[in-house]
Amino acid sequence: MTNQHLLPLLEAIARLEEAWADADSGIDLSREQLVAANAALGVLQRRIDGLHTEIAAGIAHESRVELGSAGLAKEQGFQNPAAMIAAATGGSSGDAFRLVKVGEATAPRESLLGDRLPAKYPAVRSAVCAGLISAAAAALIVALLDRARLKADPARLAEAEVILAERASGLSLDEVRKLIARAEAWIDPDGVAPREDQARGSRSLTMFERDGSLHLSLTIDVAAGASIKAAVQAYVAAAFQARQVAPHPDAIDADRRTVQMIQADAIADICAHVLGCHDDLPMAGATVVVRVDLESLAEGRGFATIDGSDNPISISSCRRMAAGGGIIPLVLGSVGDILDWGREKRLFTRAQRLALVERDGGCAMCGLPPQMTKAHHLRWWSRDAGPTDLDNGVLLCESCHHRIHENGWDIRIDGAGVAARVWIIPPANVDPARTPRLGGRARYDVAA
Template identity: 60%
Template structure:
């Protein structure tokens, strides 16, 4: 077996050990299930990396310049992607992705035949080590290709190293969040053009069919932020009322699903806008939070962000939104409010909660948006006499809050203020080494 296949051989050995003597997965213990899942993940990532290498080789041997000597044509296929898709059972799009990743991470040669490093060597190393899969690699490569002419080679190489490292242990969905932030970081001047492109596609379509009214909306972040905040506030208020109900299992109890609640919220808000003279319906303190660095706001450069939206917004959009009602502009870099109350107050103040939202981005453990979380003391107020300070606070959704307390997880905060990092430390039965897992926005934040 070649040295190149050693990591895959090791992963298969781990898989055999984890599966042990069980006939099928139903006989595996919980620990074996976790170990088997981890080993399968490693096998999958490593086989995908090898598949991409082979795909790049097939594509090279099937290039159009070879004419009838093209490998794909000799095998009876139109091109390399069709050959790979048909013989492996994957889709043509997936085969094309393997070719793209393989070509971007394969060694190259100059005109004299001398070997050159891969176009993206850091991604190549992460792939070959089984640290990331081809889905993550493809997303990183696409981003680097888009910005490579807009940044210096040194900046591009540093970004590649950082992204390959940050993408480890992230789902593909989380890698997309990471790269959305990374693109704004690498190409801040491109935020406004991309924003305008999305804005140009905004639309609302309405029609009736089969007795139902259908509403489809596509909005940019600036237009959609207030709508999202208002609907989310209504839903949060309804959940709070449901939680306080005397008998949640009563026949007339509220059993609406989240989509149903959101539909009702839109109806209530529109009915209010049509002429209700009373105050707006309870929205559980719904606000739109727009954040921006002070220097960027002053200079008119960089970009900002809005709670609940992954896509950054331009400085122009920040200024327009900050001038609107119901929008709180959170300018980072100032200390105009007291954020640490020690033991003088038991409950976190609105300003502290906003600061925690800046640090954690929502539930620091699972990533649910801020409106679905509560501020909790890490060291309990009564039991541990924990202070009501930022360094002793964390935003958690109800589910993660129970998970922390019921299953023995610990939380550690390193640093101070909104730049601090939140770490979740698993109990020994989850990880015998108790290796801390990074939480909050730091999972997706890139250093400038």
């Protein structure tokens, strides 16, 4: 009889076996089989992660300090539980340590009297055991909750745990990190400024020449670096736009620079521009937009966010940027700014684009920063008589724009104005049910 605890894992293996069919290797699979096998492997990996965190918690419990040399890890010849797990998996001790941390945070506990208690983080436990999030994603959530535990209101912390466990499902680890950064500011808004001060105190720029090259290494706080990031990204976007009207990619004078090369050229050209005051630098549209609600700005508490950056900034930094003229206030629809043009104008206005940035946060599909996107009509202006209004506009990078038009993806906007939500709808060959996926800024806003 199969252990009920292992049934989800066996079901995941069966799905993979079905997807793989009778092919000898992955290269022999059809596209449909590759998609199915990739999805099945993801489920299988997360199921294994769930079981592994439970085993890690058991090993840690049997290796607790009070057992001394009789502890399981030491008995097996290892210094600690993480070393024992790493030796079995062939992974790093850091990965094994994270398994132990997640396992201990999500395993049922016992009181001093031996009574059974719920897990420290029950929502994370449910998500891990259900195979909805990976152990790595759970480790990021647990680390955040542990950091905020002594400062945050318990009710707010519990709410954040539920939100994070739900929102992390279906996200890559990089996207979870972005979600975590926003969540930390929401859980502990008073902690934003100290973390920012620490980052500002460790800022540095080192320069040295070696092998005919100048090497730069810059570390700077998010607020101070916002203008650098915006300028470089705008320069890169301009370079890619120029390629659309440039000679054929195989031509002798074609631009074959990588993104990293273009970013290096951006720094050099921006500095040359400052020294020589040239007026032909390709940086049109480089704008730093800082978002903050009026109450937080007036009271000096809470936090602000910079469009295109994962990490929130303090209110004091927001005010400094405003005083220096480096902030675009998002008071939209006032002072004659028309956000709905109907059929009168074909191109979106600056005010409309800022409104779309407020709603979408960048590319609504892949999340690239605003500087690397364009405003596009959902219903084409020329072919479908689509109006140049917010409800018919969306920010997309060039790649996602082509994907929408060429691969059968659709976009739906629910609501009106900057508070609306953007939904990305995959084609039937990607998802037969065509289940809408939340896009834009709302994907990462914990307090949405």
